Amino acid sequence: MQENQDFIDLRDVVAVLRRQARLIGITVLIVLAVAFVYLTQATPLYTATALVKIDPQETNLLDPTQVGNSNSSIESTRLETEVEILKSSNLAIQTITALDLQSTQEFGPSVSLLDQFKVALGFELPAAPSGTQLLSSSLKRFGDALTVRRRGLTYIVAVQATTADPDLSAQIANTHAATYIQDQIASRSSTSIASRDVLQGQLQSARSRLEQSNSALSDYIETNVIRLAEETGNPELAAIGRQLQNTNEQIADFEQTIALAQNAFDAGDWETLASQVGDSALTALERQRQQLQNRLQSAEAGTSEAFDLAAGLAELETQIAARGEAAFASLETQMLEFQDSRIALQDEAQRAALESELSPATLADIYSLQQEAGIAQRQYDQLLGRIRDLETQAVLQVANSRVVSDALVPTAPSYPNKKLVMALALVLGAGLGVGLAFLKEFYFGGITSASQLKNIVPVPMGGIIPKVNTTDVTEVLSDRVVSDPMSPFAESFRKLRASIDEEIGQTESGRVIMVTSAIPAEGKSTTALALARTYASAGKLTLLIDADLRNPSIHGYLGAEPETGLLEYLMDRTSHPRKDAKSNDLLDGEKEVEQFYVVDPLTNAGVILGRKKSNVPTDAPLQSDVFSGLLNGARQSFDVIIVDTAPLVPVVDTRYVTPHVDAAVMCVRFGEATQSEVRSAYEQLANASRGNVKIVTALSCFEGSSRSYRYDGYYGA
Template sequence: MDEIDLKSILGLIRRQLWLIFSTIATILVVTLIFTYSLTPRYTAESLVFVDTSTKNLLNSGSTLANPNADNFRVESEVAILNSDSVLLNVVRDNDLVSDSEFGIKVSMKDRILSLLRIPLPAPPTGEQALAKVLNSFKSSVKVSREGLTYLIGVGVTSTDPAKAAKLANSLSEVYIKEQLNAKVQSTLTNRDTIQKQVEAADAAIVASESEFDSYITKNIERLEKQSNAVGLTNLKAELLKINNDRLAELGRVNTLQASLQAQDFSALVSELSSQALAELQSQREDLARRIASTTSDSPEAINLRAELAKVDTSLASAATQEVNTLQQTVSGYAQQADDVRQKIRTTVLQSNLPTEVLTKIFSIQKSSEIAREQYQTLLSRQKELDSQASLQLPDSRVVSAALVPTSPSFPNNKVILGLSLLVAIGLGVGLAVLREYFIGGFISENQIEAVLKVPLSAIAPRQTTGDEHHKLANPTSSLADLMVTAPLSLFSESVRRLRLTLDQQERKRTVPKSHDPDEGAIIMVSSALPNEGKSTMALSLARAYALTGKRTLLIDCDLRKPSVNKQLNLEPNHDFIDYLRQDRNSATLTSLIMRDPLSNLTVLLGGRRSDIATDELVMSEKMGRILSSARKHFDYVILDTPPVEPVVDGLYLARHADMIVFVIKWASTPQSSAKRAVAALKENKSPDAGIVTLLNQQDRAKMSGNYSYSGYYTE
């Protein structure tokens, strides 16, 4: 596993610090603007406790539920609390349909369509509108169980903190109210079910009593003869008389109640024959006559009507008492009938009757007793359920009502800014790595070696050719002239450092057996893209060797766009391209070679720009013979080749090179282009040839290390 190079990481961060900081600052500023442009939302939460025990106010104790079922019970209550039924009741109770936040609003789309006079879609129906409001409100509700406790948190989020608290409390109250109503309704449903059973049991009692009475009535004479029981006939006659009297009194009570409801006091007095009622009726008639003889709006008439009303009230009260007394008499007849009926039963059962008769009577009586017991049991349960319906308690209660929140729950500025800071740092570092190794230009030695895996020979500064007077005197002057005019400049020193690196590479290089050890070396100067200072560095390097007394030849191999002649301010008599094309009218090679005016440098100029493809020319046998001849007559042959990315000429020339100088423009040459160009050179060069890089035109402000020795340089 490779070790982490902390120094390399710190160097990357240092080089890309501005990019990292600018990325972080930009993201933070955008986040701040976005965060503070959001509408704050507030969340209020109430706390509801679910009691899983079974409570009954009619029973002093409480029955605990199954502990294993408590968890499911609480989870069920959470689902009920969050159900559409409960939420719809909250919507209706708080009129959220017309609420500005949750209600139906005109959308931006509809406004735009209206402005454009485009027909709007049909408005939603009442049910659709209610469903939209429900969905809007539901998205703002959060109901969750607090861990494994019996507590349920009921939260509502709104742009208005007071509204959030109100709706949270309303939701809790509606839930508890619905829970209580459900328990009451369940109890009443059970009561109604038992009520039907009570009616059936009552009918069974009546049927059994009627069956017994019917049997006795039909067989009383036979029973009296068989049992020798005395008095059955008299008891039967007594029972019949009591029933007749009861029916008569019951009819009279019904008539009196009808007269009382109609306030027919004359009929009541006549029917009841009560002295007190007669006196009150006499007073009433007297008051009625006096009222008739007075003016209707006179004070006397008003007083008389008031007295008449009092008399009517007294008559009604007295008549009601009399009717109640008669109803008690009817009830007494019913009790007398029951007593006589019981005597008949006792007499019959105590008589000496045949076994089949006793069995029949006993069966009828037993059925009656069973029906009475069932009736009493059901009636008791019915009354108990009636009491429970009015004494029901909810199983849940609010233990903490929602308070108006003082701070918004969204947006959480601290969390958002913290997360955005982490994202910004990660993005900044990611962009730094991307720019350092894939996209951006090269700006440091470590960066070049890390990306291209090729050693950096030197760093050349961004340099001017001289002062303004020099530029006016010689507009075509080249930066390479500094090798002669300013030998102690920082630029000249960087070229000499490049020369030193090449000398070191030359000593390490293994000379192929096909080469004469005394032959010169071919140094190829190339780049990935145009305008990176390749030709200037080739001329500068050639002059650096020539100034040391080395026999040096500079060949302008950039036939597509030759530029060395412009930097030397020389115009060749013939064109190199014509010589390579084997034009019969072209001059000899000797006529193409010229001398550098500032140094002892031999140059082979390209001349005019080529209007044809030149790759066949540079890979021809004639070009090979030229380079072989140059090795024999010169110590160093410098080839100024075209950039690798646009044309392939340089890749063919790389086969002849002993060393390759790859020029990189500081903070300009894309790393991807440089990587492709170096990879192509490695594939096409001789196996023994070495490659070094030169970082060209670096900003002097970034060369603080070199400026610490500024006393050694003069411009």
């Protein structure tokens, strides 16, 4: 009868752990040993931390009262942006360069173990890496060593550096934080300067527009001054207009004179320059120069006279150049005076015109020109003021971040954490050990529960036979069926008997029940003897046949020492068949059988014994007509015939017995045979029976708890 387990019993789990304690212990020790080796071989790493406070608000020294947007989501976004900047390759390169990390053993180029192995084997080293590859390698190692993380929801960002050198860890953390702040200042300054440069171009355009708009009104009045004078009848405006025309004509003449004088000055034509500026002294100097030059040409070269003439000529040319420059400057000064006079006349003309009574059309034109000049002036003033602010900001920039805690040189390694590693190894080892224990118990190990056996062998569960703890090594456990009939052990065989009877049903002759197992030492012989005694105690004529010809054991349980056994009987009758053998009755050949046929001393069950282990194959006797006739005769004389057979996996004998039986009990010892062995044994038994044999299982030596055996007080007084 199948035992259903609807829940997990903690005592079953504890029992599994107790049985697999050795495996769990070995697993824990192995994992701890691996962790210990790792700790002894791992390079200790040191972590230094610098704390940087980041202000998400923009600071403007020119306007300290200015407050930016204080939205929490915007501030969080800005903080995360600064964290990503701290992780950027640009800052990493600056820190690597500042500390010359590319030349250190930890961050610089190194020969890999593979390359070292190639060199040891005589292979050539690969080509030296390029500068880009070296920089990428250093950046990768630096990125692995650097950790930037925001502390919770605060404005504090931790910059951590982890290296094998504690001093280097502190240097990297502090340098990277300082580089970040310097880069922030430089970035803000460069942004201000770039903005100023952009506005400079706009300022030039605004200045041009301002000049054009300012001169537009003056040009308008100057061009129309005579018309305006006639329109308004203002004699002052007419006089100013005439003076302005004369001044313009003089300026035009001076511009022509200056142009000619400029050409003469550039060409060194002092005579022409003197005539243009009307300087008699310059003319006299030019004449003296020509005279000296003529005398120099007629003088003998190399003489003192020629030397003196050349020196005098050079000095005179210097005087002429200075005089010519002064004369040209005098022309420019006069030109400026005329221009100033023109400007003054333009201002007077503008004042006089505006004070006169002008026509509406003229007033509209003048007003339009004044408005454009005012707009251009305001734009120019705004751009000029903004440029001055940006120039000041570029000089007065401050960072929105500051270092609130410099990284100190760590005194203890942060990696590996020995206590944590060993604790994790202990937990991992225990977990792995427990997992392996349950895998072995429920998948790769033996059968430990009725449900597990049901999943592997899809036949009814005949019974669960509990393990009997005894200190008497000479005790035969099957005796307890008779000596202690109220024990759970005896009750389990009565349940097994009931399950077999339910499976077989009513039969016209005696029923043959085979007891087997997957491998040796699973308690099949004890089960066979106990089951035979259970049937005998119930009043059934019972015969037990020890058909395990390879290793008979029933005679040992009964304390009998037969001179011959079933194997010898079968082999003798097979080799020398009786010519007059017509009957299949068990008593046929009584003289031969009585030598190994005994009566159980505790019950009235008959027992056919074996004698000793066989040293020859035993499958042939079990296939003989003699054995078949023996079973047929037993059916006629007994109600129940129990046949103890050999294990299924190691030998083939049981396959030839199976076709002759009505039911088969497959004994599975608790935690003994592997699941694959049990499955293989069942497949062999099912194939041999061809569906004609009822198969039940019996879980023997059960060590767990079962609800069927919790009613200890119910059994006996």
